[in-house]
Amino acid sequence: xxxxxxxxxxxxxxxxxxxxxxxxxxxxxxxxxxxxxxxxxxxxxxxxxxxxxxxxxxxxxxxxxxxxxxxxxxxxxxxxxxxxxxxxxxxxxxxxxxxxxxxxxxxxxxxxxxxxxxxxxxxxxxxxxxxxxxxxxxxxxxxxxxxxxxxxxxxxxxxxxxxxxxxxxxxxxxxxxxxxxxxxxxxxxxxxxxxxxxxxxxxxxxxxxxxxxxxxxxxxxxxxxxxxxxxxxxxxxxxxxxxxxxxxxxxxxxxxxxxxxxxxxxxxxxxxxxxxxxxxxxxxxxxxxxxxxxxxxxxxxxxxxxxxxxxxxxxxxxxxxxxxxxxxxxxxxxxxxxxxxxxxxxxxxxxxxxxxxxxxxxxxxxxxxxxxxxx
Ligand code: F6P
Numbered sequence: 186x187x188x189x190x191x192x193x194x195x196x197x198x199x200x201x202x203x204x205x206x207x208x209x210x211x212x213x214x215x216x217x218x219x220x221x222x223x224x225x226x227x228x229x230x231x232x233x234x235x236x237x238x239x240x241x242x243x244x245x246x247x248x249x250x251x252x253x254x255x256x257x258x259x260x261x262x263x264x265x266x267x268x269x270x271x272x273x274x275x276x277x278x279x280x281x282x283x284x285x286x287x288x289x290x291x292x293x294x295x296x297x298x299x300x301x302x303x304x305x306x307x308x309x310x311x312x313x314x315x316x317x318x319x320x321x322x323x324x325x326x327x328x329x330x331x332x333x334x335x336x337x338x339x340x341x342x343x344x345x346x347x348x349x350x351x352x353x354x355x356x357x358x359x360x361x362x363x364x365x366x367x368x369x370x371x372x373x374x375x376x377x378x379x380x381x382x383x384x385x386x387x388x389x390x391x392x393x394x395x396x397x398x399x400x401x402x403x404x405x406x407x408x409x410x411x412x413x414x415x416x417x418x419x420x421x422x423x424x425x426x427x428x429x430x431x432x433x434x435x436x437x438x439x440x441x442x443x444x445x446x447x448x449x450x451x452x453x454x455x456x457x458x459x460x461x462x463x464x465x466x467x468x469x470x471x472x473x474x475x476x477x478x479x480x481x482x483x484x485x486x487x488x489x490x491x492x493x494x495x496x497x498x499x500x501x502x503x504x505x506x507x508x509x510x511x512x513x514x515x516x517x518x519x520x521x522x523x524x525x526x527x528x529x530x531x532x533x534x535x536x537x538x539x540x541x542x543x544x545x546x547x548x549x550x551x552x553x554x555x556x557x558x559x560x
Contacts (some may be wrong), residue, residue: 186216187286189507190234193251194225194258194299198329199488201251201498204291205240207500208313213239215508220283225256226299227229229288229427230263230272232279246493249486251291259299264450277306287512289503291315291515293327294535297515301532309512312528313499317484319366322534323526328499331491333360333483334370336408341375342478344408352405354396354466354474358459359481363538367483368543372410372553373399379554381462383414384538385545386421387556389462393469395554400472411459416558419451449518498523 189212193201209219214276221241223233239287245252260276263270280288280303287309290300293316300310314321317333337359357377361367365382372380378399381387391490446453456477467474488496495518502523503516514525538545555560 186218188218188220188284189287190220190222190229190280190283190285190291191237191253191289192222192225192291193253193255193315194282194296195255195315196257196293196317196484197250197255198315198484199249199332199486200328201253201291201315201493202242202245203253203493203496204313204315204328204500205237205251205253205486206245207497208289208503209500210236210239211504212507215504217286217504217507220285221253222288223466224254225258225292225430226260226276227253227258227263227510229279230258230260230283234279234283246497247371247487249488253413257295259295261299261302269450273302273306276303277308280308280494287311287507289313289507293318294321297321297528297532301528304513304528309507310528310559312515313503314515314517317360317367318364319361319370320354320362320364320536321515321531322536323482323515323531324536325520326346326495326518328492328496329488330366330370330486331495332486332488333367334374335489336483336486337367337371337479338374338480340477341371341377341408341410345376345406348406348408351473354409354463354470354472354501356411356463356466356474358411358413358457358478358480360479361412361414363413364535366538368410368412369538369548372373373544373548373551374500375408375410376551377408377410377553378404379409379473379556380548381409381411381413381415381556382538383412383416384540385453385555385557386416388418388558389465389469391559392464392554392556395560396466396470396472409459411462413458415458415462416544482543524535 219237220234221237222228263446316328317329319330359368463474
């Protein structure tokens with residue numbers, strides 16, 4: 186047997202350590218030597234790797250984050266000092282230097298694309314679907330999603346009692362990038378009165394009218410679960426799509442901040458999109474509104490039992506694929522099983538909420554306003 190490398194890339198989430206453990210234990214079981222790559226693809230480019238032994242993955246099943254560290258760097262476009270460079274050749278050279286036979290990459294959509302590029306550059310890769318956003322193509326579910334959904338649901342539960350006491354609208358902004366899975370799932374589970382997701386452009390008049398209708402029946406508070414990537418019907422008609430468009434800052438000073446952040450290679454600290462929605466709704470309804478932006482709290486802490494099980498299943502499935510020398514695939518969930526899907530079939534694709542998804546009908550049947558019509 187040979188040697189595998191494992192790296193964790195992109196935004197972290199609960200369950201990464203559980204997958205590292207699952208892959209490592211199963212790979213060691215089948216006789217592979219395991220190397221951990223530090224800080225995602227940056228560590229690959231900088232050749233920062235160290236041996237993972239059984240003792241290193243002991244006790245990490247329940248720990249949040251990733252003990253290997255993560256980064257959003259891409260080998261083909263990576264900041265080295267003050268330059269952005271294509272370091273694909275260096276990544277491949279380090280893979281060979283370490284005598285790796287396969288690189289196992291835990292990550293979301295960006296990672297699927299980066300791993301596929303490395304596959305085309307001559308490396309063997311296996312990927313596992315990580316993200317709280319649940320938007321990786323080719324798999325029914327991603328690990329991290331259930332944990333984040335449970336955190337967001339608990340937050341909505343807690344917002345209910347304070348919103349009721351003060352008869353307020355509370356707009357709760359939920360992550361998810363350009364997909365609405367997290368806001369929709371947590372919104373339904375938490376009983377939100379309004380759920381706005383990027384896949385359904387919203388009409389604020391319809392939302393305001395639905396909130397006023399609730400008040401007419403004696404329900405003086407309203408909880409809104411708003412995905413960070415939402416857009417209004419007008420914004421959608423102007424071709425504005427996605428999280429970045431929704432949060433785009435307008436003033437020249439803010440544009441200057443954006444330019445500087447880009448030059449520094451970091452993302453701008455954005456204003457929650459929920460702020461604007463809350464301000465406008467308060468003006469339209471006369472009902473006091475407040476905002477809670479859940480942010481990175483949704484990515485922190487211990488994975489749920491569902492995610493621990495999922496991570497262990499996915500990780501050990503990767504180990505079985507290694508045993509068969511089955512490479513260049515995403516280890517995906519299909520129904521009740523974990524299956525390999527060729528990377529070339531899914532790299533560059535995204536899985537957003539289809540407009541006929543049953544969860545949407547579920548929400549409508551419990552009188553949830555989805556932003557497109559008055560309830
Ligand atoms: O992809 C996971 C995610 O948490 C998204 O929901 C969110 O848009 C993004 O990452 C935030 O990224 P960062 O950690 O760079 O702030």
